[in-house]
Amino acid sequence: MEQGYDVVVIGGGTGGYVSAIRASQLGLKAAVVEKGKLGGTCLHAGCIPSKALLRSAEVYANTKNGENFGVIAPEVNLDFSKVQARKEEITERLFKGVQHLMKKGKIDVYEGTGVITGEKDVSVKLNNGGEEFLAARHILLATGSRPRTLPGLDVDGTYVMTSDEALNMEELPASILVIGGGVIGMEWASMLNDFGVKVTVLEYAKRILPAEDKDVSRELQRLMKKKGVKIITGAKVLSETLKKNHGVSIQAEHKGKEKEFTADRLLVSVGRAPVTDYIGLEDTKVQIDHGFIQVNEHYQTNEANVYAIGDVIGGLQLAHVASHEGMIAVEHMAGKNPSPLDSALVAKCVYSSPEAASVGLAEDEAKEEGYEVKTGKFSFRAIGKSLVFGVPDGFVKLVVDKKTDKLLGAHMVGPHVTDMVTEAGLAQVLEATAMDIGSTIHPHPTLAEAIGEAALAVHGQEIHG
Structure with missing residues (x-):
């Protein structure tokens, strides 16, 4: 029936x-x-x-x-x-x-x-x-x-995995190659590194997290390397060279030369x-x-x-x-007239350690769209709560329209920034200015003080910088 x-x-x-x-x-x-x-x-x-x-x-x-x-x-x-x-x-x-x-x-x-x-x-x-x-x-x-996977990188669930198979590993490998330095790849690289696995990331683009603001990807790459993650950008993986024998080996073109990389396992993270x-x-x-x-x-x-x-x-x-x-x-x-989704108002998060988060336009994107921009950037090193947490690295960066002072984008690397980015998202929905954000009283000590200081920094008025 x-x-x-x-x-x-x-x-x-x-x-x-x-x-x-x-x-x-x-x-x-x-x-x-x-x-x-x-x-x-x-x-x-x-x-x-x-x-x-x-x-x-x-x-x-x-x-x-x-x-x-x-x-x-x-x-x-x-x-x-x-x-x-x-x-x-x-x-x-x-x-x-x-x-x-x-x-x-x-x-x-x-x-x-x-x-x-x-x-x-x-x-x-x-x-x-x-x-x-x-x-x-x-x-x-x-x-x-x-x-997604790459031609020649047949997933077997043992030596070659996607995130699906990796989630169900019964034991951790001693070493792993991660192909792809996007969001998923960097989250797995961070996680496995913290578990004590030797991690090497091979990324085809010139930088990891290529969709994020360049300052964010540069800082996260620095901090991942500081943790011990080996990151090689501009690497073209030659998937046909994959070999499996009690581990994996594969070659990649890097700076005009072919180089072999070996590990116990290989994780393919090249999108969905x-x-x-x-x-x-x-x-x-x-x-x-x-x-x-x-x-x-x-x-x-x-x-x-x-x-x-x-x-x-x-x-x-x-x-x-x-x-x-x-x-x-x-x-x-249902016959209603809902407002279309504005992708510029969507927050994006990377749950690595440290975390990264963003909403709105990156600095280069804003310039490409014709905006004359100003930026404010504030380091977590000057934030008391960050020092209390023992994670002083990272920053908050705000991109602002120079003519109107309206927030165009916010970009963050550091502790719990995935929980903080919504403040910037709300500011964009309300078309808030940098001074509106800077004038908002942020409780002390909190990590969110970095947002207020970055907003004040747009006009050179940061207090603790």
């Missing part, structure tokens, strides 16, 4: 289940189709489990360095099985929370693979072997992405590819460009009743972006 819905969401990741919740709040009858577990990549193979491992790595590294705080631990041991168990406990607790939210919102969940079979029809091949047919006034595609195969798009008007579904500002495809959000449409492949896109899409389905 066919079930009828106002919206059927194919994909129960962060973007998908949040969309269903918003639909329920708007009085729409919603269903979610998910072939794996509710929560998707972010909850089970990305954001949450990786951050759980990062936290364990941070605690381990801090404990080993406890003498700097007057805490003497004669012997510090790592039980990686307990690290993994803690990760699983956290994801399972959050998974149960998402299941509760589905029941609370009276949202039907179908465990299986959803395929568009008609203009307003979805067939679900259930994991238990059955099949359901759903009629939907609107269909929302939130099928997410999977890790959209999942659009086998969901029935070939029989629709939905357009795809380089694998990504094309949508308008309300995430509507060329098939008027079919919408798409999240990693599958490209752009900023971030969980919080997918959630916001989903809410916009559902509100549009």
Whole structure:
């Protein structure tokens, strides 16, 4: 028997289940189709489990360095099985929370693979072997992405891994090669280094985190090297040279020469590819460009009743972006007129140690867009709370329109900056000026004082600089 819905969401990741919740709040009858577990990549193979491992790595590294705080631990041991168990406990607790939210919102969940079979029809091949047919006034595609790899770097889960396989390692290798110095690559490099693994990062671009402000990538690279991570930029990996024999070896072109790199394991971290195969798009008007579904500002495809959000449409492949896109899409389905997402207002975070975070335009981007800019930069070395934490490296940098004094971008490297960047994001939403931020009383002692000082530094008025 066919079930009828106002919206059927194919994909129960962060973007998908949040969309269903918003639909329920708007009085729409919603269903979610998910072939794996509710929560998707972010909850089970990305954001949450990786951050759980990062936290364990941070605690381990801090404990080993406890003498700097007057805490003497004669012997510090790592039980990686307990690290993994803690990760699983956290994801399972959050998974149960998402299941509760589905029941609370009276949202039907179908465990299986959803395929568009008609203009307003979805067939679900259930994991238990059955099949359901759903009629939907609107269909929302939130099928997410999977890790990319490189030709010749076949993932075997033992010697060659993506982040998916690395999350489930039963034991740590002594050494690892990380191919890719983007966000995911640098988070894994930082984490594994803190766990005591010898890490080498090979990045094709001229700098790590090439999408971030150049000062941020330069500082994070310096601090990663200070920790012992070996970073080689401008390196073209020759994937066809991969050899596996009780470890891995591979060659890369660097400064006109070929050099061999060896390690126990290899982690491929070169971005994520959209999942659009086998969901029935070939029989629709939905357009795809380089694998990504094309949508308008309300995430509507060329098939008027079919919408798409999240990693599958490209752009900023971030969980919080997918959630916001989903809410916009559902509100549009409900006949409302939601404001389009402004990518310049989206905060981006790197959960390495130290962390990095940004929102808005980088200095070079602002200049390319024709702004005459001023910058204010303030080091954490002059912030009391940073010294108390024992992490004095890093800075906050603000990019400001010289004519209007409005904040164009904020860029940070240092302790807990992923928790601080939202202040700058709110400042941009409110079109605040540097003086507005500088005039805001930041409590002392806090790390956030660096934001206030950086804002004052735009006009040469920083107090502790």
